Amino acid sequence: MRVESLEIFSYNLKLKTPLIFKNASLESRQGVLLQVGDEQGRKVTCDIAPLPHFSPDSLSSSLDAYSQLKKELLNSYWSLKLLLSPNNILNQKLSPSLYPSLFFGIEFALLSLMMPSFSLSSKVKVNLLLMGSDEAILKKASIIADYEAIKLKVGIRSPEQTLELIHQITPYLNPSQKLRIDVNRAWTMKQTLFFCDHFPKHLCDYLEEPLQDPKEYLSFSNYCSYPIAFDESLLQQPLDYLLSIPTKKALIIKPSLLGSLQKMNLLYQKACKHKLQFILTSSFESGLGHLMIAHLSRFLAIESPIGLDTYNWFKEDVLSETLTFSKGSLVLPKENLIRPDLDFSKLTLIDA
Numbered sequence: 001m002r003v004e005s006l007e008i009f010s011y012n013l014k015l016k017t018p019l020i021f022k023n024a025s026l027e028s029r030q031g032v033l034l035q036v037g038d039e040q041g042r043k044v045t046c047d048i049a050p051l052p053h054f055s056p057d058s059l060s061s062s063l064d065a066y067s068q069l070k071k072e073l074l075n076s077y078w079s080l081k082l083l084l085s086p087n088n089i090l091n092q093k094l095s096p097s098l099y100p101s102l103f104f105g106i107e108f109a110l111l112s113l114m115m116p117s118f119s120l121s122s123k124v125k126v127n128l129l130l131m132g133s134d135e136a137i138l139k140k141a142s143i144i145a146d147y148e149a150i151k152l153k154v155g156i157r158s159p160e161q162t163l164e165l166i167h168q169i170t171p172y173l174n175p176s177q178k179l180r181i182d183v184n185r186a187w188t189m190k191q192t193l194f195f196c197d198h199f200p201k202h203l204c205d206y207l208e209e210p211l212q213d214p215k216e217y218l219s220f221s222n223y224c225s226y227p228i229a230f231d232e233s234l235l236q237q238p239l240d241y242l243l244s245i246p247t248k249k250a251l252i253i254k255p256s257l258l259g260s261l262q263k264m265n266l267l268y269q270k271a272c273k274h275k276l277q278f279i280l281t282s283s284f285e286s287g288l289g290h291l292m293i294a295h296l297s298r299f300l301a302i303e304s305p306i307g308l309d310t311y312n313w314f315k316e317d318v319l320s321e322t323l324t325f326s327k328g329s330l331v332l333p334k335e336n337l338i339r340p341d342l343d344f345s346k347l348t349l350i351d352a
Contacts, residue, residue, distance in 0.1 A: 001078045001114050005037035006070060008063075009347040013286060014315040017132060020155070021053045029284055030059055033318060033347065034066075036109040044112040045342065047289035047318075048105040048256075054283065055101060055257060062102040067351075069093050069106075078110050084262060097235075100259030107261045108292055115299075123329040124294045127151045127180060129309035134165055144172040147328040149205060149305040151180040159187060159195035166199065178205035185209050185232065189216050196226045206249045206277075209233065221247040229277070234258070234267065243274055250277035252307075255293060257283055268300060281307025287319040288342075294330055318346050 012030045019026040031049025048066075050057045057065075072089050082088050090110075096103040127149035130137045137152070144150055152169070154162050166179065173179075181204065187195070192210045208229040211217060214237050217228060227249035230242050234251060235258070242248065251271050258264055271278040280297050282290050290311045297306050308330050311323055320341040324331040333341075 001110075002039045003036060003073055003076050003078070003110075004039050005035075005043070006074060006351075007035040007037075007349065008066070008351040009033045009035070009344075010350050011286060011318050011346050011348075013317060013346065015313050016315045017136070017313065019284065019313070020132075024053055026052060029286065029314070031286060031289070032059070032063065032350070033286075033288060033342070034105055034109060036106075036113065038113050042113060044109045045288060046105040046109040046112075047285045047292060048101050049283070049285045049289060050101040051257070051283040056097065057099045057101055062099055065094060065099050065102055070351075073106070078114065080111075080114055083107065083110055083114070086262075096259030096263065101256040103259040104255050104261070108255075108296070111261065112295075122332050123326075124297055124308070124332065125149075125303070125305040125329050126308045126325065127305040128328070129153070129307070129312075130169070131155070134168075137165065138168055141169050141172045144169075144177065145174060147305070148177070149180060150177060151182055151208075151307065151309075153182045154184065154186055156186070159191045159198075162195065163198050166203070170203065173203070179203055180205045180208060180229070181210075182208040182231075183210040185212050185214070188212055189220060192220065193224060196224045199226075201226065208250075208252060217242075217245050221245050229279075239267075239270065243270065248274070248276060250279055250304075253278065253280050254283045255280065255296065256285060256289070277304045278302060279304055279306055282310040284310050284313065287311060287314070287317040287323050290323060290330070291319075291332070294332060298332075316346060318342055 010032050012028050014028050031047055033045050034048055035043050035045045037043040048062060050059055050062055076089060090106060094103055125148060128144060128147040129151050130140055131153040187210050189211060204226055206227040206229040209231050214233045225247055228245060228247050229250035229252050231252035233242055251267055253264060268278055280293050282293055290308050294308060320343045
């Protein structure tokens, strides 16, 4: 396969409610769509959208890196074997740790051109995302029954406030449902142990990154048997250390923060070996970015619900038709990623 054309479009999408971070908020989501064409006239569009305050790359730095790479990418030849090789021009010219969003987008586009029909199912199970104010969370809790898994983002809440909120959510749960509690490293060891002492274990699927200091997970697992999921630690801590934690249960994978499909495959193999849940999740990319992750989950045959409910935070999208969620699943459009139906009124051509 030869790369014959490259076009890049920018977007700025409004959110229904702002995303609140520790020291900032985000009222819209900016990114670019890269369209890659081959010698047969086929085109694949991918989303490149570094998440402010989380991604090591910014949108401007990614565009600068793309400008330097474009000349070598045009007219380059690719095979699946070469794509997985550390000696290809992408690995030689671009660091997946410095530019993970750009790296993932280009790799995914190349993979899609060589395997254009790798989606194996019409639906992908998603977890319900409960995030924001107590009022917003309790309002959304009314649809909990449709979902196999429910993720609660703690935000700035203390353990006591989180326990009170869970107490109000519990009546909506059926006996088979459990909560995925995402703490985002907000609590100390003492706070986390307090929470576990008061949170019924039968309601817990896992605690996602509860500790401020990830080096304390081994000690924590000696005190407490609550299952742990790793997210940020996958980028910052030695993998052997994380896999040595007795109460490990899940690996949370954000492709646009991880960058390399090769590294993702390594983590997937480790997850299978250690019988861990392998959960792909969005970093609030556009609808196209959500579809990329959904197709990737089908390619890997992931059965556990994944993190795509983030799409419902968008007021508008780059896709002409809004993505459909039904009974706890994302219904995949009949069109694959080769020719997505884009709303070009939301896009600006910035390089061709």
